[in-house]
Amino acid sequence: MIDKYNAPEIEKKWQKKWADDKLYEVKEDSKRPKWYALTMFPYTSGDLHIGHWYAMAPSDVYARFKRLQGYNVLHPMGFDAFGLPAENAAIKRGIHPRKWTMANIENMRRQLKTMGAMYDWNREVITCDPKYYKWTQWFFTKLFQHDLAYRGKAPVNWCPQCQVVLANEQVENGLCWRCETPVVKRDLEQWLFRITKYADELMEHEGIDWPERIQIMQKNWVGKSYGTEVSFALDHPSVAEKEIKVFTTRPDTVFGVTFMVLAPEHPLVAKLTTPDKKAEVEAYVARTRRFTEIERLSTEKEKDGVFTGAYVTNRLTGDKVPVWIADYVLVGYGTGAVMAVPAHDERDFAFAKKYNIPIKTVISPPEWKGEELENAYIDDGTMINSSQFNGLPNREGTKAVTAFLEQKGWGKGTISYRMRDWLISRQRYWGAPIPMIYCDKCGTVPVPEKDLPVLLPEEADFSHQGESPLKYNEKWVNTKCPKCGSPGKRETDTIDGFMCSSWYFLRYCSPHYDKAAFDPEKTKYWMPVDIYTGGAEHAVMHLLYARFFTKAIRDMGLIDFGEPFKRLFNQGIIIADHQKMSKSKGNVINPDAYVNELGVDTVRAYMMFMGPWEQGGEWFDTGISGVSRWLNRIWKLALEEYQPKINDATAMKELERITHQIIKKITGDMDRLRFNTMIAALMEYTNYLNKVKESANVTNDAWQNSIEKLVLMIAPTAPHLAEELWHRTGHKYSIHNQPWPKWDEELAKxxxxxxxxxxxxxxxxxxxxxxxxxxxxxxxxxxxxxxxxxxxxxxxxxxxxxxxxxxxxxxxx
RNA sequence: GCCGGGAUGGCGGAACUGGCAGACGCAGAGGACUUAAAAUCCUCCGGAGCAAUCCUUGUGGGUUCGAGUCCCUCUCCCGGCACCA
Missing domain, CATH: 3.10.20.590 (Ubiquitin-like (UB roll))
Known part of the structure; x- marks a missing residue:
């Protein structure tokens, strides 16, 4: 009798041995092809839940498969450790953010180790470590020197709960991405990165294998649109400007302009407003500022606005055009001003109806007889009431009008982007300090490399009503100007955590290098990342930032590639009780209980088997028992004595054929990341071998060979069980250094x-x-x-x- | 509203290029072993029908020798964007 499959015991044993032997530590090796398998590192929130496992275990399976295939595989892990929750814990419970974060890392690292992944822990990267953020700060100064970082005053997204500004990407439906508090607008001096400089390149996904969905999301986010800038003549005694520019995608409708709308924040509003309209305009502007983003952007809300009393002139018609303000015009897009053509734009139409502004049709709908329009006509048609352009199809008119405007100097073809620059200042303590010093004589001076890192002071007094302790830390704020030596003051804002995660994949290549952010030689060897896996929620945040960052430092000559991640894969999410897991619903699956009872290999295999990785699936306790039974069957199959009774040539041939077929199938499924069908095929093979064993009609050698192949093929999924069976069937340690089985097309036929x-x-x-x-x-x-x-x-x-x-x-x- | 993705037995899912629909697993039924239970093993398992056979991949249509797969229509579900001029 063989002993029982005691998974927890076996797993602990091998995990210790692998760690002692440094089995998974990797070095650059020019003789083998490299493979960089990266999983998005977790934020240090405290506990790893099954969702983390679902992100990490399958990528580990794939990385292990690549290793068996002979690749030199880099599979690192680290922690995204700067951020608000640490600070909130500090405010609520009086624990220092560093202490909270490091304790969480301890716990998460321990949990990760039980997962049995082949992480090279020697390469662990923690973003709040001064040895790491020294280089985050260094990159900041580089971006500043290359004019990619600048300070600007602008209305910004402000979360009143977190007491912090947010980048556009970090506002979801008008709510803060972290705490879901409605976001409001504020005017603040902020640091921004010129991500818009790379807008065009960020829309391109040439040469990288990314899900279509993510590419589309990024393209939409950048939101490139071709249009025309049209200037309207302004003649106003108290205003120096002689024109107001608008951006339009429909210059073909310029003859139909009956009013103009400025964003309430437009700089000319105060100057243009006539004395009799002043009170009304100011009230409207004040109301707009008070509104949260959701209130303002609600499509339910009726369009409203206020007349400023001022007029501009439409140079094409000579018409006087009244200037209004309305909050449906956004200050950050185009020029913050629009020409309103109610006949051919739904919003303008509704606005004109409400305020009895004339509606002038300039694009004729088919069969149109001059009757009043009931709705805005936004489709194509023929230009009318447009002097020399009459009769032109509007698509041609768009080009013709633009050409005419350019010739007259009244406008030009232009491109507008929806994406804004990346706002990176955070008015918080728990982040990397922005390495800038303000000097009365020299202005804004970056901290030189020799003085980096600008250490985050340990003392953190959170008693200033949610304001950053850095602001009140006199000792820290007051410093000397690195240029002239006279007294200077430090920038007290810290860097958005997304910048820390924009380059961590570079640091993994040489995590202990202290002469620069990364060792160029080693980076050249490992980068770019061959496969990057993680949640789709990062489509327009992390993934856009990391691409921008890579392109920016490529242009500084630091690296020679512009795309960090060759292939991207998004896993699905695991649900429980037909809904998303959440602490408040109390349906969070904790892997620990299953690991202790059934073993981690079973948990890994079950996650693979649930369904396609990109789809996620629902966790069933009954489902995991099926997988557990299967691994137990393999245990017995491999270890119980095989006694051949007869030697049947046909059976031998069949066993050989099926073995080769299954190797082919498993290899193919692995390559396509189809882990669910891979497990199904392995189960089929196990069932088949059970039948063979019953008939006992193949030689012992043939039998042992099949078992050997089976054990090798389960090694990526169930690394501990495979190592134990490999050992017990008389093979040399370690199975994880063996070659992946090959198949022969002829024998599989x-x-x-x-x-x-x-x-x-x-x-x-x-x-x-x-x-x-x-x-x-x-x-x-x-x-x-x-x-x-x-x-x-x-x-x-x-x-x-x-x-x-x-x-x-x-x-x- | 716009853009993406999806809908297959009681359940999770399989069917890779248009070619045996339902692999594999769960649940269920029956049996073996057992004093008994658990565990394990064997058999059955989309629906109707004694059977031959017929029906069946959200709806309705089309293309094809042949459609879960391709095209069009509609319904519902999930994700993203949402006054971007």
């Missing part, structure tokens, strides 16, 4: 196949034929079948379709 015979597309018979059969013979045999005869008798065979090796379809009439 069937010599007999089942041919499906159809009559008029309906299945009528299956016949077993030699694989080498000719088309002629196959057709003849099909018609000769006893089951087929009644269906073709007395009918005329008009056609016979033959699909080699698959089917014959007899078409009769």
């Amino acid at each position: 069937e010599d007999e196949i089942t041919l499906v015979v159809q009559v008029n597309g309906k299945l009528r018979d299956r016949i077993t034929i030699p694989a080498s059969i000719t088309e002629e013979e196959a057709k003849k045999m099909s018609q000769a079948s006893e089951k087929i005869k009644p269906f073709i008798q007395g009918q005329k065979v008009v056609n016979i379709i033959y699909v080699p090796g698959k089917l014959v379809n007899i078409v009769v009439r």
Whole structure:
């Protein structure tokens, strides 16, 4: 009798041995092809839940598969450790953010180690470590020197709960991405990165294998649109500007302009407003500022606005155009001003109706007889009421009007982007300090490399009503200007955590290097990342930032590639009780209990088996028991004595054939990351081997060979069980240094196949034929079948379709 | 509203290029072993029908010798964006 499969015991044993032997530590090796398998590192929130496991375990399976295939695999892990929750914990419970974060890291690292992943812990990266953020700060100064970081005053997204500004990407439906508090606008001096400089390149995903979905999301986020800038003449005694520019994608409708709308924040608003309108305009502007983003952007909200009393002139028609303000015009897009053409824009139409502004049709709908429009007509048509452009189809008119404007100097073709620059200042303590010093004489001076890192002071007094302790830390704030030595003050804002995660994949290549952010040689060897896996929620945040960062430092000459991640894969999410897991619903699955009872290999295998990785799935306790039974069957199959009774040549041949077929199938499924069908195929093979064992009709050598292949093929999924079985079946340590089994196409070939015979597309018979059969013979045999005869008798065979090796379809009439 | 993705047995899912629908697993039923239970093993398992056979991949249509797969229509679900001029 063999002993029971005691998974927890075996797992602990091998984990210790692997760690002692440094089995998973990797070095650059020019003799083997490299493979960089990266999983998005977790934020240090405290506990790893099953969602983290679902992100990490399958990528570990794939990385292990690549290792067995002979690649030199870099599979690192680290922690995204700067951020608000740490600070909130500090405020609420009086724990220092560093202490809270480091304790969480301890716990998460321990949990990660039980997962049995082949992480090279020697390369661990923690973003709040001064040895790391020194280089985050260094990159900041580089971006500043290359004019990619700048300070600007602008209305910004402000979360009143977190007491912090947010980048556009970090506002979801008008709510803060972290705490879901409605975001409001504030005017603040902020540091921004010129990500818009790379807008065009960020829309391109040439040469990288990313999900179509993510590419589209990024393209939409950048939101490039071609249009025309049109200037309207301004003649106002108290305003120096002689024109107001608008951005439009419909210059073909410029003859239909009956009013202009400025964003309430537009700089000209105060100057333009006539004395009699002043009170009303100011009230409207004040109300806009008070509104949260959701209130302002609500499409339910009726469009409203206020007339400023001022007029501009439409240079094409000479018409006087009243200037309004309305909050549906955004200050950050285009020029913050729009020409309103109510006849051909839904918003302008509603606005004109409300305030009785004239509506002038300039694009004729088909069959239009001059009647009043009931809705804005936004489709294509012929230009009318547009002087020399009358009769032109509007698409052509768009180009013609733009050309005319350019010739007159009244406008030009231009491109507008939806994406804004990346706002990176955070008015918080728990982040990397922005390495800038303000000097009265020298202005804004970056901290030189020799003075980096600008250490985050340990003392953190959170008693200033949510304001950053850094602001009140006199000792820290007051410093000397690195240029002239006179007194200077430090920037007290810290860097958005997303900047820390924009380059961590570079640090993994040489995590202990202290001469620069990364060792250029090692980076050259490992980068770019071959496969990057993680949640789709980062589509327009992390993934856009990391691409921007890579392109920016490429242009500084620090690296020679512009895309950090060759292939991207997004896993799905695991649900429980038909809903997303959450602490408040109390349906969070904690892997620990399953690991302690069934073993981590079972948990890993179950996650693989649940469904396609990109789809996620629902966690069932009954489902995991199926996988547990399977691993137990493998245990017995591999370790119980095999006693051949007879030696059957046909059975031997079949075993060999099926083994080669299964190796081919498993390898293919691995390559396509189809882990669920991979497990299913391995189960089928296990079931088949069980039958072979019962019949005991193959030699012991053949049997042992099959077991060896099976154990190798489960090694990526169940690394501990595989190592134990490898050891117990007399093989040399370690299975994780073995080559992945190969298949022989010839040996995998069937010599007999089942041919499906159809009559008029309906299945009528299956016949077993030699694989080498000719088309002629196959057709003849099909018609000769006893089951087929009644269906073709007395009918005329008009056609016979033959699909080699698959089917014959007899078409009769 | 716009852009993406999806809908297959009681359940999770499989069917890779248009060619046997339902692999594999769960649940269920029956049996073996057992004093008994658990565990394990064997058999059955989309629906109707004694059977031959017929029906069946969200709805309705189309293309094709042949459609879960391709095209069009509609319904519902999930994700993203949402006054971007």
